[in-house]
Amino acid sequence: MSTYNTKLDTNELNQRRREALSKIDNAEFGWFHIRACLVAGVGFFTDAYDLFAINLVTPMLGIIYYGGALPADLDLGIKVSASVGTFLGQIGFGYLADRLGRKRMYGIELMIIIVATLGQALSGNGHTLSLPAALIVWRVIVGIGIGGDYPLSAVITSEFATTNRRGAMMAAVFAMQGFGYLTTGIVAIILLSAFKDSIIANPANLDYVWRILIGFGCIPALVAVYFRLTIPETPRYVLDIENNVNKAERDVATVFKENRNHLQSEDDSEVVVHNPTIAKGSFSDFCAYFSKWQNFKILFGTSMAWFALDVAFYGIGLNNSFILSSIKFSGVKGDNWATCWNAAVGQIIIVLLGAVPGYWVTVFTIERLGRIKIQILGFVMSCILFCVLGFAYNQIRDYSVALFVFLFAATQFFQNFGPNSTTFIIPGEVFPTRYRSTGHGIAAGSGKLGAIIAQVGFSQLKDRGGSNAFIPQLLQIFALFMLIGLIVTFLIPETKGKTLEELSNEDDFASASYQHHTQNALGGEAEQK
Template identity: 80%
Template sequence: MSSYNNNVKLDAQELNNRRREALSKIDNAEFGWFHIRACLVAGVGFFTDAYDLFAINLIGFGYLADRLGRKKMYGVELMIIIVATLGQALSGNGSVLSISAAIIIWRVFVGIGIGGDYPLSAVITSEFATTNRRGAMMAAVFAMQGFGYLTTGIIAIILLAAFKSSIHDDVKNLDYVWRILIGFGCIPALVAVYFRLTIPETPRYVLDIENNVNKAERDVANVLKENRNHLQSENDNEPVVSNPNIAKGSLSDFAAYFSKWENFKVLFGTSMAWFALDVAFYGIGLNNSFILSSINLGGLKGDNWGTCWNSAVGQIIIVLLGAVPGYWATVFTVERLGRIRIQVLGFVMSCILFCALGFAYNEIRNTSAALFIILFALTQFFQNFGPNSTTFIIPGEVFPTRYRSTGHGIAAGSGKLGAIVAQVGFSRMKDNGGSNAGIPTLLKIFALFMFIGLIVTFLIPETKGKTLEELSNEDDESMSTQHNALNEEK
């Protein structure tokens, strides 16, 4: 009996070494075309998400990706977005269902697709990335949102210019514009579907969830274009080599892992930071008419074409002033400054700027419209060069493989709960006491949420320069002990 246990221990040690070697190759690989392709394939989803605007995020796809695999779910969510986007563009009035009701129904499905895209794109990018470029790769994926916003405005301007005379002749011709505008969002998504469906499963999922060491070694060699002559072919019908030290995901294991404070505080911190950020981020986005009116790009009474034109031009200006520079500042500095420093900086500056705009709203607007726009652009910059980017990056790094997608989905879902609070709870406050009279109060509330986001940030560990295994708060020995204990309970 003793000899048998010793053999098992030696086998387990060898498997752990093979696991570490496979992961080390991924973590320390030379940056190459595969990493660029992974960013582009993941980033197209965020381009489309932003193009289609934002909807309710659900955690369902995050859980399924942990249970069934990243590869099996990746592409499915994009196909849902494509079908639902086309459904919106082709919606019409009927005796049973009005056009507005049809669009709302399709938007629910778009929300489901987007809810899947967040955790899947984050986790697949993080699990394929090298350790020293992981944050930059994930930030680059997320930064595609900025280009999505920008492209929406550009396409809208092109369409409005093309249909200008026909819209002036008959305002109903605006119908062509919004349908083409929405439908155009399917084009980049259709291009990306093939690549998403053919992307390999991440080696970490194969190692830690499928628990197939041989397959993971082959996949790593395949991704890195290594010489695979020393590895057995997949067609050789070799037995599956499993590592007994790997803990399996289950409800009891989930409860055991997150019942520990050092793990729960990370889940709470990432979720609450995302919630606090999105209250302000979406609160501003849903009430930006007061910004556009400050640069004479507000609505024009009796001129539907002019109102749409001003809205499109205003969106482009706002995105170019704050959003796009903020996103890419994160991409280029996240590996030097670290995620937490950027998130703290973003929350602090956003809090200060919202306080300035909230407490001196009328004074600033009456003194200088340019100053008002500059301050607002800075809030956009520091939200994107700050928590809007890092709240996406960090949850894709800090959880173990078996819960990485689920954890990211929970954090992202918390963020979208914040968006709902902003839309349902605050949208009516804007006009309390008159048109836009409630804006100063809203800005003060947003400052409070930025402060809350700052406080919970200190519950989250810095992830810069650490492997995903280091960040999971587990080592091989503890994983083995936990796994054996759960098996004994069963």
């Protein structure tokens, strides 16, 4: 493999880099962009399905194996285990995607999800490992796959997107979570209808339902895995990590169907043209980059905002039984089928009222309003609504169930038309290419730490003083975290209409590094003379 690189070519190489990036940023929106959104979006559909299906599975496990409700410690363990795995996957895959490449890692996370989902569906009791313990192990593994999907899908979408549609594309990918959440309820209703007579005759037949419900999560993942394995490496990674200008230019031409006659011949495809101004990723460079306040404050702001959001989002999302009981969709004593049916229907109602509309309002407004305005609006409204629900919880429920449900649905709407979407989008835009996936993984992992804390705290505190007696205080705590999220949002820059290179301070940092390197080299030559 031949290499072409001289100091005299630096200006030319920088110009070629800018031209290649400009073609990506200003390309016409086409089929490739739609395909990228669909391939990434199916992954998020699967992620949400696998995460939230457990809401409907745990009541069935309690009925089948414990003659009622699942013990609190097992219920918590099964629900929180996926979040633990997701945290590990976000940090691990985030780092590996920067180190090994987006293409090389993309698809592996879906393979993990497929294997672990089948493992859950086929789990059983054994002498050394009980069914709940087996589910916990498998859900940690499925969580690792889900976690890997966050930085990979975010970064691949952002690096292929045009500047003026990048936010909408990333929001559309993330919005598929809403449909995944919704589908869990729909599939559960279909299965419960199909097995109704056998479940009423013998509740143990719910065993068929929960296994099929979990196993269904493999289907969309199987559809997407081939397309993920065949998606090309992002030109930004080729330019800034592999540092191969020739290959990046060819990839841009191939992806966007350009006439490639003006490029070098195919025989030169193995020529590696290095740009010496490109800073290389390393631990020392990572520390140097983020030791600057202008860069560190963005990492801290995106991480803390995601942490604050997920305390409330997952604290309620995986423990919504108190809401279902308010709208008369709680368990029916003596009727196991009706208990499971109500849980499924109630979940559909909650998702349709708040989550799905919130996601898609974000998709259609984010390029007009910008990320920061939407995030601020979402945190402010969520804080107000949690305060109202927390300080007047019993009064509102006693006065009007409809009002209570409306206020809760509004919190769901403003979390999704707000920080639940923007905390995913912004970290995929604001870091340099060599740390974009790592930075997103750190921010996303911070969110999952909030989710873990929320789930453990909610489980331990909600029944203090009686069944669900502490929920008003928990809602007040959630309001406090919304306020924290609002405050740290002011550390984050607006990303609307800016290129990824403008946002990351990447060009300035690279130029400074190159000048420092050149000065050292010239100094060394002078000493030799």
